[in-house]
Amino acid sequence: MLPDVTALNRVLAGVSGAKVLEEGPGVVCRVPFDRVLETMKALAGEGGEFDMLVDLFGTDTGEAIDLTWHLRAFGKDQEVYVRSFVPYDAEVASVWSVYPAALYSERETAELLGVRFPGHPNPKRLLTVDEIGSFPLRKSAAIRERADYARPGVRVTPKEGGDADE
């Protein structure tokens, strides 16, 4: 199930700045954000044979968006995670030409986390509307807290012993 780190390093030899590590959920290829498309081509091609994009999602780390592409090779029965820190105002090339499964998840990631994917053939919003005004999955986008439910004449008391059921 877990791919061989040295074999992956050989596949990614042409991608400068790529590091293969055993961490997090399994084997992670950490690549610079401007080398993502190159990495995907290498992993989908000979030696990698990762033929399916299982999922794509981003995490706001507080300093950058950490994008994760979860790939699977059916023939070799292996899974690998490609990860890349993307600065808030940066762009990542769309990988739809390698993995068409990224078409919808890139649109979702773009609107929820504010990452742009140049090269996407249909870069519309998927889940939200234009008026939303923020990127909801960024940590800076707050959801309503207890105090926000306050109405005139209604006193909201903080629950004792923490926020067990906010």
Place this chain on the structure above:
Amino acid sequence: MNDAAERAEEVAADSAVADEVGHVPGGVTAEGELVAPVLPKGLRRVPRGVDEVATEHLVVNMGPQHPSTHGVLHILLELDGEEIIAAEASLGYLHRGIEKLSEHRRYAHIGTLLDRADYLSGIHTETAFAMAVERMLEIEVPEKAWWIRCLLAEVNRIASHLVWLGTFGLDIGAMGPFLYCLRDREQLLDILETVTGARMMFNYVRPGGVLMDLPPETEPMIRKFLSTFDKYMSEYDELLSGNEIFLRRVKGIGIISPETAVAFGLTGASLRGSGFGWDVRKERPYGIYPELDFDIPVGSVGDCWDRYVVRMEEMRWAAKLTTQLLDGMPAGDFTAKVPRVLRPPAGEAYAAVESPRGELGVHVISDGSDKPYRLKIRPPALYNLAVIDEVLPGYKIADAVAIVGSLDIVLGEIDR
């Protein structure tokens, strides 16, 4: 001269021209000049009949409130006559921000949100989340808890497939099967209600095990359902599988090649219908599935009929699995000892289960606090739906309904 006289003069002059030259078809000259057509007297246009070939493309909004769109799916179709030129799903009508809300809930409170993601098979989503949390906390789940989880998962699978079967029949135009399917699903929901206390929003599978032990009346209830299930299946077969109209509507329609299926990340019955036998229960075994005896039905062509057959077979296998699970139900604890407030160490885990729609994964990232730092649901139905951009063009508009129905989508999970 007043306006009326002027106008009469103009008309007379036009008629004179027409009289002289007869009919002059309009068009563009070799020099690129536009020539207005000159018509015989009394005609406003050349009576050329209906042009059946060169029709204008039309963009049709199918949904979000069309009876065959399974909830609130909205598909944009570009049509040339009846033929689909391009298709696109417009989503988000059911987006509730479950992933964002999960970042503000304790681990014990997230199950209730996840039930509302895939509202037809809550047990599966809960199990995937519980597995991810258990991996991070390294909790040993008691054997009986896994037997209960798998038992309810298979019961839930039949219930979910029955909704799919009924609505698929409705899509094609068969009203009858829907009534039969929901009649039988009601029994399954009664079973689930007896065990979990809720018909659809269970919140029953918790990290470490399940909420409660099986009540004693569960087994007779399930056995009673299973004793009649074969009869039900033959009823569905009589109503749909042998129906000539139904066969004409699904055979050879919506063919998805294995390459297309893998490229778009299809999983579940939609992938297996294309002849690609990949099932999470077999390839990434979890729970007690390795101990059970079951087969993975696989299609050959990848059309709507194959996906239909695969799902029907899956229901039969789910019934057999349920029997095995009832027979082998061990004694013991239904939950491990877990702390009241779960605080997984900083790290992350991905856990996937085979939901009725495919590989349903939950990716949890923890920063060591009592709430997840990030929770991502891998929605199988979203990836299954994405394939319509590729598959629909070339088929007729009526086939779009059949193809989308055969993919078995649940919008709650797609939009989250």
